[in-house]
Amino acid sequence: MPRSRKFRYQQYTxxxxxxxxxxAIWYNSSTMQIVDLSKVFEPFKxxxxxxxxxxxxxxxxxxxxxxxxxxxxxxxxxxxxxKVPLHDLPHIG
Amino acid sequence: MAHTFKYQTIGKSNLPRPFLxxxxxxxxxxxxxxxxxxxxxxxCMFNGELLTILSxxxxxxxxxxxxxGGIGGTAxxxxxxxxxxxxxxxxxxxxxxxFEFSPDEFGGxxxxxxxxxxxKIQFDRTNLLIELK
Numbered sequence: 001m002p003r004s005r006k007f008r009y010q011q012y013t014x015x016x017x018x019x020x021x022x023x024a025i026w027y028n029s030s031t032m033q034i035v036d037l038s039k040v041f042e043p044f045k046x047x048x049x050x051x052x053x054x055x056x057x058x059x060x061x062x063x064x065x066x067x068x069x070x071x072x073x074x075x076x077x078x079x080x081x082x083k084v085p086l087h088d089l090p091h092i093g
Numbered sequence: 094m095a096h097t098f099k100y101q102t103i104g105k106s107n108l109p110r111p112f113l114x115x116x117x118x119x120x121x122x123x124x125x126x127x128x129x130x131x132x133x134x135x136x137c138m139f140n141g142e143l144l145t146i147l148s149x150x151x152x153x154x155x156x157x158x159x160x161x162g163g164i165g166g167t168a169x170x171x172x173x174x175x176x177x178x179x180x181x182x183x184x185x186x187x188x189x190x191x192f193e194f195s196p197d198e199f200g201g202x203x204x205x206x207x208x209x210x211x212x213k214i215q216f217d218r219t220n221l222l223i224e225l226k
Binding site for chain 1: 108125
């Protein structure tokens, strides 16, 4: 399990995950607003998920079409498709 | 009209990223996705699986084919023209679909050509908000 260490400097919080060697991230903790999708990462990594507007998982599968069709069958007319990455990696580009 | 979205994070790395909900409209079919706003992407790019939902019978040979470059090497992309919508405001953009997306990608990137042309985009990382006008 990754261990997280938090250091505080003025109003900022530095989150550093020691076992993942991830880049350090500075948050302004006084104004931080964020939507946490982590609940869809572990169970669905590498898969497509169909989400509601409030990010609740409707369906999940390796095929985007199957995810979409299943959400439609369940009565969701506008599911939001999202591809969950296979690995939790920093991106550049 | 301004559109404001909160940054979102996924996984234990806790990296906040500017995702937003987009509606893709192509040949009278539409599909809602969660896409990453990516100023480093030249085009709006989407996983090819989404194209098979939007247009199941589309013959890829009728589309312009291009080679895409990135840190992971090159990939083949198919150029289409579609409409991208946010909160029911739609814009026409050229977009590239590829079936060679990395498994670590998110499936949709809102890139420079078309998307950044249409909106004034402010990445407010201090407050973890993205605003489009």
